[in-house]
Each structure stands twice: as structure tokens, then as C-alpha cells.
Amino acid sequence: MDPYEGAVGLARQIAQAAEYCGADRIEIVDVGGDVLADGCEPTLRSPLGDALVVAACRRTGLPAAVHIAGPGLDCEVPEAVLLPRLDDPEFTLTTAHTHCVSDVFDWHPSEASALLVAAARGIQGVCGIRDAPGPVVLGPASAHVYRLPLTRVLDINRLAQALDATTDLAQAEEASRRVCGFSEVDRERARAGRQRAAHGRTERRPGEQVDPAFLYRRFTDWERHTAATGIQYATTRRFAEELGLPAAALLALRRQLQHTAPARSEPPLWRLHSDGQPARRQT
Incomplete structure (x- = not known):
């Protein structure tokens, strides 16, 4: 999906995809649940992409629903805030549901999706993710999936309402700054600049070996x-x-970890060594 023509352009892409596929409805899936943010949550970090999709799907005119998988797993809207906005779960993910995606995490280290897979496999405990105000706790509700009508999500998501007529990314970013007080794209631009600078300092010469030890x-x-x-x-x-x-x-470190500490490999997470109580796996 290309966001550079705002919700209007995104709606056109989704409608064309639906026509090509012969689809008569849209099912949106959001891991974590920040699609249900109203824009005022102090822990909210990346609402723009989700809100653009919601606004665009409304513009297509096709019937649409939103699935919330693993409430709170993206560390943006806490589980305790989300659960009152949800009804009973539609279903609960299990280990069997995860086999088809196991290899994805070898090349795409998505965090919220990794936590959802871990929860489906019965892992519970405190998990640290990048660039977050605190850790995520995997618990009994972390493997649940909820389904809501798109209209209900739109009633809550003020940013999606504000994005309705946007025709470029600059307008979308301005709507995000107005509703939420920030644009996550600004943060990602700054992060990319820091990473380019860091990689420039640490980039290895061709043929230089990585020392696993x-x-x-x-x-x-x-x-x-x-x-x-x-x-x-x-x-x-x-x-x-x-x-x-x-x-x-x-890659070298992951191979070393799998060789030296295979018992602590809990794909797609890593169990950390601690002198305290061990994390537990739900059975």
C-alpha cells in the first residue's frame, strides 16, 4: 500500500485490489490494537498507518470489519485500556496457527507479530521491545482475536476521521500532528538518519570476519x-x-546463541538468563 496520496489514493488502491481479487468485503487485521486509539493516549507512538487504512477502507464503500489481535502487544495502548472497548474474543490463536509463519521471523523481525506468535505458543512473561516506554506483559488475553465493525472503530479513532479527505502524505502528517500532537514519520526519519550514521561508523570492510565469541x-x-x-x-x-x-x-550472533543456549531459544523470542524466577510457558 502506497500512502503518498493520502486516504483518497489509498482507497483507490484498496478498491482496485478488491476488484482484481473479486472480493466483496474487507477484513482489516491490527496486531496490538492501536487502531482503537482516540489519539490522546500518552503511550501512542505510530497511529498514522492504521488510521490511514481505516479511513481509506471507509472511502471504498465496501463492507469492512477490523480484527484486533493480541490487545496491547504493540506497547501503544495498554491492554487494560483496550479490553473495555472490545467485546468477547472471536477466537484464540494456538500453536497450530503459527506454523505457517515461523520462517518469516528469520528475515523480518517484526515485534508485535512476534509477540502474538509467542502468545499463541503459550509463552507468558515480561518481554522487552525496542523504543518503548516499558515492557510488554504476555498474559491470558495476548492470544485473543476480537472483531469489530469498521463504523465502531471510526467512532473511536479521531485521526482516521481527520484523514478522510487527505490526498497526500504531507496532509496526513499534518492531521496526525493536529490530532495526536506528533507525526511518527518525523521520528522514523530521525531514526533512519541515526542508523545511517551508526552503520557508517561500524560498517565492515569486504572480507572482514565477524567474531562470534x-x-x-x-x-x-x-x-x-x-x-x-x-x-x-x-x-x-x-x-x-x-x-x-x-x-x-x-546472523552470526543468532547462530551462536542457537548453538550455545538452545534451551533459551523460544522462537520468535529469546528467553533471557536470570537468577530470579524463570519465565513460564502456559500449558
Whole structure:
């Protein structure tokens, strides 16, 4: 989906896709539930993409519904805030539902989706993710999926309402600043600039070898500090970014971890070593 023509252009793309596929309805899936944000939540970080999709789907005129999977797993709107806005879950994900996506996390370290898969596999505990005000707690509701009519989501999502007639990304960003007080695209631009600068300083020369033992020592130092804060699991993306690992180094570290500590590999998460109570797996 291309957001550069705002909700109007996005609606055109979705309508064309529906026509091509012979679809007579739209089912939107949001992992975490920030699509149900009203824009005032202090922990909200990335509402624009979801709100654009909701606004665009309304413009298509096709019947549409929204599925909320794993309320609170994106660490944007807390589970305790979301659950009163939801009815009973439509169904609960299980390990069997996750087999078809297991290999995806080898090349795409999505965090909210990884947490949803972990919850479906029965993992419960405190998980650290990147760039968040606090950890995510995987609990009994984390594998639930809820279904709402699009009109109900629009009643809550003030940003989606404001995006209705936008025809370019600049207008969409301005609507986000007006409703939510920020545009997440500004933050991502700044992050990309920092990462380019960091990779420029650490980029390896062609043929230069990655030392797995050195990477493992760095990881264990980071792990000791992180586990001391009460975090029991970590996403690949969190330790990759906090350790500043380029792709080759991350691959080498993951192989080293799988070799030296296979019992702590809980794909798509990593269970951190701690002297305290171990994280538990729901049975």
C-alpha cells in the first residue's frame, strides 16, 4: 500500500485490489490494537498507518470489519485500556496457527507479530521491545482475536476521521500532528538518519570476519543488564538495535546463541538468563 496520496489514493488502491481479487468485503487485521486509539493516549507512538487504512477502507464503500489481535502487544495502548472497548474474543490463536509463519521471523523481525506468535505458543512473561516506554506483559488475553465493525472503530479513532479527505502524505502528517500532537514519520526519519550514521561508523570492510565469541560476550553483558530490570524475554529487533548489530553480525550472533543456549531459544523470542524466577510457558 502506497500512502503518498493520502486516504483518497489509498482507497483507490484498496478498491482496485478488491476488484482484481473479486472480493466483496474487507477484513482489516491490527496486531496490538492501536487502531482503537482516540489519539490522546500518552503511550501512542505510530497511529498514522492504521488510521490511514481505516479511513481509506471507509472511502471504498465496501463492507469492512477490523480484527484486533493480541490487545496491547504493540506497547501503544495498554491492554487494560483496550479490553473495555472490545467485546468477547472471536477466537484464540494456538500453536497450530503459527506454523505457517515461523520462517518469516528469520528475515523480518517484526515485534508485535512476534509477540502474538509467542502468545499463541503459550509463552507468558515480561518481554522487552525496542523504543518503548516499558515492557510488554504476555498474559491470558495476548492470544485473543476480537472483531469489530469498521463504523465502531471510526467512532473511536479521531485521526482516521481527520484523514478522510487527505490526498497526500504531507496532509496526513499534518492531521496526525493536529490530532495526536506528533507525526511518527518525523521520528522514523530521525531514526533512519541515526542508523545511517551508526552503520557508517561500524560498517565492515569486504572480507572482514565477524567474531562470534566477541558478539556473544557483548550479548551476555547486555542480557545481564536487561534481565536485572525484570525482563524475561527479548525480541530479536530489540537486542539487534541496542547492540548496533548490522545484518551479518546479527546472523552470526543468532547462530551462536542457537548453538550455545538452545534451551533459551523460544522462537520468535529469546528467553533471557536470570537468577530470579524463570519465565513460564502456559500449558
